[in-house]
Amino acid sequence: MRATGGGGRAGRWTAGLTAAAAVTLTLAGPGVHAASAASGCPGHQVRAVGFATGQLRVYRSGQYVCAVAVAKKPGARRQMSVELQVRGGRPVVDSGRFTRLAGPVKVRAANRCVRAVGAVSGGKGASGWFLC
Structure with a gap:
């Protein structure tokens, strides 16, 4: 052998x-x-909303939902924000001047509707209520 x-x-x-x-x-x-590794959100992507200057990405892992707003062209610092809200609750927001992404923001959303909004340099995208 x-x-x-x-x-x-x-x-x-x-x-x-x-x-x-x-x-x-x-x-x-x-x-x-994994795509979620680059975003900082665990789980699998459940929603993506593109807009002129970027993309809103929403992930789900168990009872938690996580969101980020990603710039279409990373580079210079610019105003960015991401907001995630459970129906009946207050929104969780990350806002500031970032180069690549705003977030991640995370909420516990066991059997409840959620909505997400992302903005990059004046462009904005929203998911509407989902996961109801």
């Missing part, structure tokens, strides 16, 4: 796979594992 070191068909396939993985990680960057 022959050991599979670097030679043979299996060795070449493994080496090729390793090289392809290295190239993929180099080109894609370290944050390619």
Whole structure:
């Protein structure tokens, strides 16, 4: 029985796979594992609302909902905000001058409607009430 070191068909396939993985990680960057990792929100995306200057993204994980407002063209600091509200509750807001995103903001929304609003440099997007 022959050991599979670097030679043979299996060795070449493994080496090729390793090289392809290295190239993929180099080109894609370290944050390619999940879309929510880049946003700071856990869970899966349940809503995305695009607007002229950015995008509002809403995620859900268990009983919690999380939202961020992401600039279409990151770079210079500009006014950005994100707001998340459970029906009957007060909105949770993150507002300020940011380069890439506002948020994350998180609320507990077990069996309750939520709405989100995101704004970047005067452009605005809103989800309306959902998850009811």
